[in-house]
Amino acid sequence: xxxxxxxxxxxxxxxxxxxxxxxxxxxxxxxxxxxxxxxxxxxxxxxxxxxxxxxxxxxxxxxxxxxxxxxxxxxxxxxxxxxxxxxxxxxxxxxxxxxxxxxxxxxxxxxxxxxxxxxxxxxxx
Numbered sequence: 001x002x003x004x005x006x007x008x009x010x011x012x013x014x015x016x017x018x019x020x021x022x023x024x025x026x027x028x029x030x031x032x033x034x035x036x037x038x039x040x041x042x043x044x045x046x047x048x049x050x051x052x053x054x055x056x057x058x059x060x061x062x063x064x065x066x067x068x069x070x071x072x073x074x075x076x077x078x079x080x081x082x083x084x085x086x087x088x089x090x091x092x093x094x095x096x097x098x099x100x101x102x103x104x105x106x107x108x109x110x111x112x113x114x115x116x117x118x119x120x121x122x123x124x125x
Contacts, residue, residue: 047108
């Protein structure tokens with residue numbers, strides 16, 4: 001069973017940056033597509049970014065395009081989410097997820113079998 005552990009969250013002012021990390025263990029990391037989702041208080045969990053097994057393909061939610069970047073290191077079993085120009089509406093708990101679909105719909109939560117515990121990101125205005 002895969003285990004995912006997120007880190008890097010915190011409190012930042014609007015316009016600032018954070019880099020989230022997700023360390024994976026328990027299964028062959030390179031066999032899995034990876035994604036970040038987030039959940040704001042009182043709202044449903046939503047897709048933020050996804051990346052293919054080899055890192056060649058990425059997908060970003062429209063709300064974060066141009067500000068966030070997803071990347072991965074298969075040798076180090078880690079995926080990152082670089083978040084720049086943060087806005088108060090980016091506040092939420094950020095979750096890392098992994099899934100093994102050959103043709104993933106990155107934004108579909110059902111694509112992902114394994115989830116981390118989440119890391120809090122708070123952006124103050």
